[in-house]
Amino acid sequence: MAEVKKLNVPEKITDDKLIDLYKQMWQIRFFDEKVDEFFAKGMIHGTTHLAVGQEASAAGVCALLDVEDKITSTHRGHGHCIAKGATADRMMAELFGRTTGYCKGKGGSMHIADVDMGNLGANGIVAGGIPLAVGSALTAQMKKKDYVTVCFFGDGASNEGSFHEAVNLASIWKLPVIFVCENNQYGMSGPVTEMVNVENIATRSEAYGIPGVVADGNDIVEMMNVTDEAVQRARNGEGPTLIEAKTYRWKGHSKSDAKKYRTREEEKEWRQKDPIKRFKEVLVEAGLLTEEKAEEIRLEVKKEIEDAVKFAEESPMPTADDLLTDVYA
Amino acid sequence: MREITYLEAVREAMSQEMRKNDDVYILGEDIGVYGGAFGVTRGMIEEFGPERVRNTPISESGIAGAAVGSALTGMRPILELQFSDFITIAMDQMVNQAAKIRYMYGGKGKVPMVLRTPSGSGTGAAAQHSQSLEAWVTHIPGLKVVQPSTAYDAKGLLKAAMDDDNPVIFYEHKLLYKTSSDVPEEQYSLPLGKADVKREGSDVTIVATAIMVHRAQEAAEELEKEGISVEVIDPRTLVPLDEETIVKSVSKTGRVVVVHEAVKRGGYGGEIASMIAESEAFDYLDAPIKRLGGAPSPIPYNPELEKSHVPQVPDIIQAVKETLNKA
C-alpha cells in the first residue's frame, strides 16, 4: 500500500470523510444526469436546473457543516440538498411528484427542502433565499445558538437588490452567515462578463465591509478550506463572509436550452476541469483511493440512483384531497 | 374599563406579548428611539432594548426576508413597514416566500410572523403614501389579512395575529390611530375569521372595513332618522373571511352595500360581493349588490380631491338609498 500523504484540508475533515465526499460528488452527478435523462424522455414534468459540473462547491461547503447548521439553496439546488444530507430516493420521489418526496410531491425540483436537516429550502426566485438566510442567522444570534447559515446563490442573484440588502443587514448585525456565490458564468443566457462590471463578484463584499474570497469552485479541497475559515469567523461572532466559487454548469440553464450563448469549445475547456476527476486524482495521489476503489464507488452510486428511481416510481401519488392541506399551519 | 387609542392598543398588544415571549421581536425602519413613522413603537426600545426592537436599514425586501427566515427558524417576528405602500418592495418575500414555504415544503416548517403596516389616505401624503393595497395580499393563499377598525379590535386581533403560526398582514389605518375605545388592560385575543356586527338593522346591510366602518355607522345613524334600519358588519379579517355572518345578515335584509377605501376596481369588495352572490343569500337579494370604493386614480394631494377620492358618509347614505329605490 502506498504511503498516505496528508492533504491540506481542514482539521475536521477525516480521511473517511474525504472518501465520503468523493462518493457524494458522484451522487450529485448521477442524480442530475438521471434527472436530465428523465426530462429528456418526458418521464417527469415541469422544469429542472442541473448542477452537473458544479459538484465541488456543494460538497465542499457542506462538508464543514453540522446537522444543526442551515443552508438556503437555489433553483439549481439538487446538489446542495444531497450535500446537506438529503437522500436520493426521497428527492427523486419529489421530482416524480410522489407523497414520499421531501415535499409530498407539492414542491418539485425547485423547492426541495428538509427543514429537519437544516435545509431551509431551494428557491425558485433568484436571490429569494438570501434574506431568508439572514433571518435564519438572526435567529441564531438572538437565541444565542451556535449554528451557522450558508446561503448559496448564483452570479445572477448578485445583481438582485435583495442580495445587497441582505448582505448589508448581515454585515451591520454581524450575523453568522456565509454567502456562497456559485459563479457558473451564466445567469440563464447572460454571461457574467456582460452582466457584472467587476472581475470578481467577491469584491462586492468590500461595499459591506466584510471579507470576500475568490475560490476555484471546481476544487473541492480549496472550497473546504475557504469555507472552514468563513464558518469559524461566523461561529466566533465575527460576521459574514462572501465566497465566490468560480465554476461552470455543463448542462444548459434548464431542460430546453440550445446553449446558443456559449461555444462548444468553452464547454470542452471546462469539462477538462471536471471537479470529480480532479478530486479523484488528488485522492489517488495522496494514497487515499485507488482507481479500482474509485470505480467501485462510482458503480455503487450508480446503482443507488437506480434504486432511488425505483423507490420513486413505486411510491404513491398524492390525491385531490391533499390539494388544500398545508396551506396554513 | 379605561379608554386608550388605537395606536396605544397596538403598542400595548406588542409590549405585553414581548414581555411574555422572548421569541417575539419587532424589526423595522426608524422604530427605535424615533418610535416609528407614526410613533407606534415609541418607548419600546427603552423597555426591550435594540436587540428586540431592531432598527433596520431602509431595505424592505431584506428585512421582510430576514423576518421570514427568522420565523422559519424559531422566532416570531413583527415586521413594521412604515407605509403599506412599501409592501411593493417586500412583496417577493411575503408572496413568494412567506406565503408558500409551508406548502412548498409539504407541510414542514412554518412562518409565524406579523407584518404590521399603516394604510389609507387622509393625511395629505399623496399617491405613494396613502394607498390601501390589502386586496393584493388577500389574493395569496398562505397569508392572512387583518384590518381592525377600533382600538379594542386592534389589540385583540394583534394578539391573535402574533399567536398565529402563519404570516399575517396586519393593516392599521392612519386616521384611526388617534381614535379611542374601551380596551381591557389584560391580554385578550379576538379570533381571526370572526366578523363583528357593529350595529344591528333590518333594511340594508353595510359591509365595511377599517375607517369605513366608522363612516358606515355614521351613515346608519343618519338613515335611522329617516326610518331606514341599517346593519353594519365589520369583517375585521379579510382572510379568513367570516362568510357566515355576512350571508346571514344579507339574507335577513335582502340588500347590501360593500364599502372600502381601496380603489373599487379589483378591490376586496368585489370578493365580498361575489361571495354573497354565490351564497344562499342570493335568493334573498332584493336589489343589486352595491360597492363603494376609491376612485380609479392615484390618491391626489389636494385635500378636497383627496377626500373625493374615497367614499364619504353622504356617498354611503346615497348608496343605501339606491338599494332601497329611494334615491
Next chain:
Amino acid sequence: MAKEVFMPKLSSTMAVGTLLQWFKEEGETVEVGEPLFEIMTDKINIEVESYEEGVLLKRYYEVDEEIPVNAVIGYVGEAGEEVPEKAPAVDAEANADEEVETEVVETQSTQKDGASAQTEDGKVRATPAARRVARENEFDLASVVGTGPKGRIHEQDVVEAVGANKVFATPLAEKIANENGVDLREVTGTGSRGKIEKADVLAYMNGSSSSKKAEELEGERVKLKGLRKAVADKMVESTRSIPHVTLTSEVDMTKVIELRKALLPVVEAQTGYRLSFTEVIMKTVAHTLGNHPKVNASLVGDEIIMNKDVNIGLAVAVENGLIVPSVKQANKKGLAALTEVSKTLGAKARENKLTPDEMSGSTFTISNLGMYAIDGFTPIINPPETAILGVGRIVEKPVVVDGSVEVRPMMVLSLSFDHRAIDGAPAAAFLTELKESLEDPYSLLV
C-alpha cells in the same frame, strides 16, 4: 296558423289553475265548443271548451300541474303544423290587464321611466328575492308590475301580487305551523313588524282550518289583527262559501232538568266541576250524531268525509274573539268526563293556553247562548264541519201537553247545516231525534 290554448282566467282572483284532465289526445281533432280540458280553480272545477277547431297539436302540461293564468298550455291547428317544443313564456300584457288594474295607478308614478319589467327578448327584470317568492308561490313573474328602476320587480311587488305576506315568524310559530300544516303566509302576525308569534298561529288555527287566501275577503278592508282577524276571516269564509240553512225546534227540558239535578252532586263529587246543561246537550248530540253520520261530516275540497270520530267543538267566547276547543270522542264519554273536559277546555281557552291539538279536529260544533236572553239564532258553520247547533235559553212557557196547557221549561235548538253536503230531510231527521232524546234523556241509556 296554429292557435294557442290558454289557461283561462275564470275569476278576478284566479292566478293559477290545476289541470284535472285532458279530453283530447295530441293529434285528435277538436270542434269549437267541444270540451278540451278540465281545470280546477280556487273555487270550482270547470270544463274548458275549445275556441278553435282543428287538431290538438301539442299538450304542454300534465294532469295535476298548476298552471298560471294565460299560460299557453297547448296548440290547436292544422295537422302537421309546427309548434314550439316547450311552452312559450306567458304574455305579461295579456295577463296584467285585470289583475293589476288597481295597482297601475299607484305604480305608474314609481315606474320612473315607464319601462316594463319585461325586456325586449321576453326576459323579466326581477331581483333574486322576487324570483324566489314567485317560485315559492308558483307565481308567474311576467304578470307582476315592478316598481324598481326600469320596471325591476322587487320582492314586495311579488308579495303584493301574490297577495301573500313575507313571512316573519318566530321559530316556535314556524314549528307549530309546520306540525299542523298551517301556511304561515296566511297567518297575520301581531309581533313587531308583523312577526308571527305562537299565539297568532294558534288563533289562526282556531279561526281557520282550510287554506282560503286573504285575497278572497272582498270588501273586508278593516285592519283586523290576531284572533279577531282569524275569527273574521273564518266567518267570512264560512258565510261566503257555505250555503247555510237553519232549522229550529223547541225542546221540552223538564226531564233534562230532573236529570241534571240528580246527577249534579254525583258529577261534582267525581270531578269537582258542576254539571251544566251544555254537557247534557253535548252528550245527547254526540249520541245522536252516531245515528246521523251525514251531519257529522266534513267537506274538504270536493270530498265529503264521514268522520269516524265524534268530536264536539265547543264555542267559547273569549276576550276579543271566539275559540272552539274540541272535545274528542264525545260519544264515548260519560257526563262526568264530558264535564271535566269541557270545563278544562273552557278555562284553557279563556287563558289562551289551548294546545293546537285541543283546538283542532272537531266534527260538529255546539254554540250555547242559553245564559243570555236568546231563544233561537242562526249559528255559522265552523268549516270544514257541515253543521252546527245553536242552543238558546231555557224558559218556562205554556205548552199543550196531552190536550191541556202546561207550563214547561222550553229551549229552542237551531241547527245550521251546509246545504252542499247535507239536504234538508236528513238534517231535520237529526234535529228531530235530538229533540226526542232530550225530552226523554233516559233513552240514552237504552
